[in-house]
Amino acid sequence: MNTKIFIPRELQIEGVNEHVEKWRSPSNIALVKYWGKVGHQIPANPSISFTLKNSYTETEIKFIKKEEASSDIEFELLFEGEKNESFTTKVASYFDNIKVYTPYLKYYRLEISTSNSFPHSSGIASSASGFSALSVCLVAFEEKINPELNSRVAGQKASFLARLGSGSACRSIEGPVMIWGEHDKYRLSANEVAVVPDLKLNPIFEDYQDTILLIDKGVKSVSSTIGHGLMQDHPFAKQRFIQANNHIAEMREILQNGDLKRFGEILESEALTLHSMMMTSMPYYILMKPNTLLAIQAVKEYREKSGSNLYFTLDAGANVHLLYPKSEVKEIMNFIEKELVVYCENQHYICDELGSGAFKLKV
Numbered sequence: 001m002n003t004k005i006f007i008p009r010e011l012q013i014e015g016v017n018e019h020v021e022k023w024r025s026p027s028n029i030a031l032v033k034y035w036g037k038v039g040h041q042i043p044a045n046p047s048i049s050f051t052l053k054n055s056y057t058e059t060e061i062k063f064i065k066k067e068e069a070s071s072d073i074e075f076e077l078l079f080e081g082e083k084n085e086s087f088t089t090k091v092a093s094y095f096d097n098i099k100v101y102t103p104y105l106k107y108y109r110l111e112i113s114t115s116n117s118f119p120h121s122s123g124i125a126s127s128a129s130g131f132s133a134l135s136v137c138l139v140a141f142e143e144k145i146n147p148e149l150n151s152r153v154a155g156q157k158a159s160f161l162a163r164l165g166s167g168s169a170c171r172s173i174e175g176p177v178m179i180w181g182e183h184d185k186y187r188l189s190a191n192e193v194a195v196v197p198d199l200k201l202n203p204i205f206e207d208y209q210d211t212i213l214l215i216d217k218g219v220k221s222v223s224s225t226i227g228h229g230l231m232q233d234h235p236f237a238k239q240r241f242i243q244a245n246n247h248i249a250e251m252r253e254i255l256q257n258g259d260l261k262r263f264g265e266i267l268e269s270e271a272l273t274l275h276s277m278m279m280t281s282m283p284y285y286i287l288m289k290p291n292t293l294l295a296i297q298a299v300k301e302y303r304e305k306s307g308s309n310l311y312f313t314l315d316a317g318a319n320v321h322l323l324y325p326k327s328e329v330k331e332i333m334n335f336i337e338k339e340l341v342v343y344c345e346n347q348h349y350i351c352d353e354l355g356s357g358a359f360k361l362k363v
């Protein structure tokens with residue numbers, strides 16, 4: 001992909017002295033996981049995800065014109081109404097990464113305020129929703145001042161910028177399914193941006209449910225960025241990347257034919273492979289907790305007993321995502337309440353479902 005299209009050639013900032021953008025962007029859950037990078041935020045294998053709806057970040061940015069341009073991007077950030085040092089550091093490094101593509105930002109001071117729909121300490125990573133919300137605000141502002149930026153390129157650019165903040169964030173811009181990373185079975189798939197795959201989603205998936213069991217609300221011991229790095233010299237990396245490519249190819253058929261059994265087999269295999277990669281890294285680490293394993297075991301037994309289409313996946317943490325068709329919501333909620341909440345910290349879980357991506361809010 002020619003990423004030069006994301007560098008603005010002409011900017012019309014004359015008279016644009018103050019502007020506010022506010023957007024909501026959701027989290028997403030990968031069906032086939034991104035784990036391992038090559039170069040700068042380029043995935044070692046393609047990944048495919050469901051965009052979520054109820055787990056989201058809302059971000060407002062006020063752009064205030066300065067007397068003089070500065071070399072660094074000047075901003076203040078409030079997270080849930082308060083200053084937050086660790087987020088500020090992450091956002092500063094994101095701005096540093098994207099400044100070639102957002103030269104207009106040096107003429108403005110940015111007042112950013114951001115909050116999540118899910119509790120801060122829920123063990124849910126906010127980087128996907130956080131960086132995608134930030135990126136859509138920036139691109140929406142750019143649409144005002146860059147006459148060449150049409151809406152198709154704007155959507156791609158939001159995904160492109162989000163990726164430079166956190167890889168999985170590029171898959172949160174649209175929905176309900178996104179693919180990121182080149183794969184010859186998906187037309188237009190690219191390493192630099194995520195796209196909506198060119199397939200006709202089986203109706204069974206349209207209102208698919210994701211109930212997230214909050215097994216452990218603590219901050220994880222090893223960040224995803226470090227985990228990706230450990231794939232570099234990983235003894236099983238090559239085989240893992242082949243497997244992910246095969247799973248992505250098969251997912252294309254499954255998402256169209258609605259084969260829920262095979263869907264679940266791949267989903268669970270991806271989750272356990274991801275954690276196996278962590279456990280066989282040098283140094284190794286374990287993010288699952290005893291209750292993660294107990295919940296997984298209970299799901300498997302329930303499925304065998306009831307013939308349900310309930311399957312689990314995990315991201316880089318202890319929480320368990322339960323994916324199932326909406327038609328089974330009553331029985332499965334019953335099962336969760338009776339047998340799974342005991343494994344959740346303070347009995348907490350989040351009910352989510354497929355969503356359509358980021359959208360603008362009124363200010």
Ligand code: DP6
Nearest residue numbers: 030033034166167168224225315316
């Ligand atoms: C396990 O996107 O958080 O959730 O690009 O370093 O920010 P960085 O990593 P990140 O990795 C997420 C990995 C995952 C799988 C996935 O979402 O595909």
